[in-house]
Amino acid sequence: MEGWLTRIATNTCLNMLRSAKRRPESAVADLTEDETAWLGQQTSSVGYQPRSVEDTLIAADLADRVLDVLPAEDQLALLMIDGEDASVKEVAEATGWSESKVKVRAFRARKKLREAMEKLLNKGRKSQVGGPVTHES
Amino acid sequence: MKVNHIIEILDSTSLKNLSAEQLKIVQIHIRDCMSCESAYQAAKISSRLIKQRAQTTVEPSPFFQTRVMAAWRERQAIENTPVLSRLWKSAGALVSSMAVTTAALAALSFVIPAPISTSADETTAAYSAESVLLGQTPDDQMSYDQVLSTIYVDGDEGK
Numbered sequence: 001m002e003g004w005l006t007r008i009a010t011n012t013c014l015n016m017l018r019s020a021k022r023r024p025e026s027a028v029a030d031l032t033e034d035e036t037a038w039l040g041q042q043t044s045s046v047g048y049q050p051r052s053v054e055d056t057l058i059a060a061d062l063a064d065r066v067l068d069v070l071p072a073e074d075q076l077a078l079l080m081i082d083g084e085d086a087s088v089k090e091v092a093e094a095t096g097w098s099e100s101k102v103k104v105r106a107f108r109a110r111k112k113l114r115e116a117m118e119k120l121l122n123k124g125r126k127s128q129v130g131g132p133v134t135h136e137s
Numbered sequence: 138m139k140v141n142h143i144i145e146i147l148d149s150t151s152l153k154n155l156s157a158e159q160l161k162i163v164q165i166h167i168r169d170c171m172s173c174e175s176a177y178q179a180a181k182i183s184s185r186l187i188k189q190r191a192q193t194t195v196e197p198s199p200f201f202q203t204r205v206m207a208a209w210r211e212r213q214a215i216e217n218t219p220v221l222s223r224l225w226k227s228a229g230a231l232v233s234s235m236a237v238t239t240a241a242l243a244a245l246s247f248v249i250p251a252p253i254s255t256s257a258d259e260t261t262a263a264y265s266a267e268s269v270l271l272g273q274t275p276d277d278q279m280s281y282d283q284v285l286s287t288i289y290v291d292g293d294e295g296k
Contacts, residue, residue, distance in 0.1 A: 082191075083190060
């Protein structure tokens with residue numbers, strides 16, 4: 001009964017995520033000044049701890065924007081495994097996918113997220129060296 | 138060590154789940170490799186962002202409960218429907234079309250009589266390779282008596 005309800009709720013969430021309009025990848029490059037500053041802080045600090053509520057909000061907003069790059073299924077797998085420390089088996093039970101599919105989705109999501117983040121960091125570094133950030137259309 | 142190997146380690150699992158040995162390999166490698174250092178930084182920040190995102194409590198939309206309950210009712214309705222009814226729903230059109238085709242074929246085979254053929258027709262309808270080559274129609278064929286007379290005349294001439 002519990003598993004059944006979990007799966008229904010998970011699938012409903014997935015459908016809602018899918019139907020929500022996804023931003024194109026280029027939109028991720030349009031960072032606000034706060035977000036650029038936050039990223040700069042991350043690269044310089046060794047052991048990061050969120051300093052204020054504002055910091056947490058900036059991070060959450062940035063996370064939303066970066067995660068929008070991923071398909072709904074990949075987002076779900078990554079947030080459950082890396083964010084909520086769920087096991088692959090638990091995700092498989094909640095979604096009805098096979099364990100190998102969960103692993104593949106998480107791997108793909110991690111890779112895509114890392115690549116998007118690398119682009120952002122490189123852009124941030126360039127803007128620090130070469131002046132103001134030029135937003136892509 | 139290959140550059141790809143470090144990146145594979147970074148993507149294979151969450152950073153916090155890396156073993157001490159894997160972490161050591163990564164740390165040693167990124168001292169000399171700029172691209173891997175950049176990838177490691179990106180993976181670290183991504184991991185933090187995901188943690189932050191997971192900690193944020195999201196209020197479900199007002200339609201969420203409605204949608205879950207609708208899905209629940211739909212699922213229950215499917216569970217309560219008899220198996221034969223479900224089968225008919227999914228394969229009814231196919232089964233109906235097959236039945237109609239079978240009935241049509243049966244009607245064509247048994248109800249409509251086939252034309253009666255006589256042995257005479259079969260003889261006239263027969264074509265030999267020779268007649269086809271010489272452009273002869275079956276009507277040109279000799280009767281039995283003609284054949285006999287031709288043979289015996291030829292036989293007499295031989296004598």
